[in-house]
Amino acid sequence: MTGFLKMHGLGNDFVVVDERAHRHDLTPARIAALCDRHQGIGCDQFVTLRPACAEGADVFVRFFNADGSESGACGNASRCVADLLARETGQKHVGLQTRASVLHATVVRPGLVTVDMGAPAMGWTDVPLAEERDTLHLPIAGDPAAVSMGNPHATFFLPAPDSVDPSVAGPGLEHHALFPERANIGFAHVTSRDAMRLRVWERGSGLTLACGSGACAAVVNAVRRGLVERTCTVTMDGGELCITWRESDGHVLMTGPATTSFQGTFSPEDYPR
Numbered sequence: 344m345t346g347f348l349k350m351h352g353l354g355n356d357f358v359v360v361d362e363r364a365h366r367h368d369l370t371p372a373r374i375a376a377l378c379d380r381h382q383g384i385g386c387d388q389f390v391t392l393r394p395a396c397a398e399g400a401d402v403f404v405r406f407f408n409a410d411g412s413e414s415g416a417c418g419n420a421s422r423c424v425a426d427l428l429a430r431e432t433g434q435k436h437v438g439l440q441t442r443a444s445v446l447h448a449t450v451v452r453p454g455l456v457t458v459d460m461g462a463p464a465m466g467w468t469d470v471p472l473a474e475e476r477d478t479l480h481l482p483i484a485g486d487p488a489a490v491s492m493g494n495p496h497a498t499f500f501l502p503a504p505d506s507v508d509p510s511v512a513g514p515g516l517e518h519h520a521l522f523p524e525r526a527n528i529g530f531a532h533v534t535s536r537d538a539m540r541l542r543v544w545e546r547g548s549g550l551t552l553a554c555g556s557g558a559c560a561a562v563v564n565a566v567r568r569g570l571v572e573r574t575c576t577v578t579m580d581g582g583e584l585c586i587t588w589r590e591s592d593g594h595v596l597m598t599g600p601a602t603t604s605f606q607g608t609f610s611p612e613d614y615p616r
């Protein structure tokens with residue numbers, strides 16, 4: 344049997360499996376089956392914990408989408424794992440090794456976490472794009488901007504709130520030829536110099552109630568466009584994140600809740616390999 348924790352950040356939900364003591368034969372097909380909301384446990388992302396092998400890291404975290412593909416970053420799950428590790432160690436600072444980098448998180452109080460998501464990468468090869476283009480103005484209708492937060496994001500700035508349905512526009516944009524690794528697609532509406540509404544169609548998982556890295560990407564892109572100040576509240580369907588793109592070192596700080604829903608067990612052999 345494999346134990347798991349069900350956690351969420353603003354309704355972006357995760358199955359977390361601890362593989363630090365031993366591995367559980369979790370193939371991409373098996374992960375996709377477990378993520379299924381009708382025939383599996385159900386979640387937006389599947390998260391595994393392994394022993395860290397990078398300096399300053401307490402744990403090696405891997406993030407998988409509901410289709411079984413892997414992502415270099417997941418902001419909401421990073422807060423959840425930091426909250427979990429902090430409870431385990433009694434320390435409020437947690438180092439998370441991800442495929443993209445080592446992230447430093449601080450548990451402000453149980454259930455409220457700040458993650459230093461590092462510096463955004465804005466070059467066309469960083470996102471990545473398929474060809475050399477200005478990432479601040481992609482040649483796609485609606486004029487989105489692109490950035491990498493350890494995973495690829497494009498943000499559209501809508502003149503009116505909810506004037507685009509992410510479930511309709513998202514799938515085609517996720518697979519647009521300009522994004523060789525696909526992309527997470529954000530639809531933002533800036534409401535003031537320090538606030539925006541955001542919905543994200545996530546690569547490999549579809550529409551979620553919140554996307555932490557997407558919120559970071561939206562604020563970075565909005566600052567680059569001169570639309571908001573460097574500290575901005577991002578309101579998504581599942582709730583709010585506070586994002587600061589720090590001037591001193593260019594790092595993006597994301598603060599928001601981390602919640603544990605329940606724990607359970609499953610047998611990997613019950614799912615297709």
Ligand SMILES: N[C@H](CCC[C@H](N)C(=O)O)C(=O)O
Binds near residue numbers: 408
């Ligand atoms: N929900 C996550 C993002 C998952 C990213 C994933 N969909 C991808 O990059 O493929 C977040 O809070 O940042």
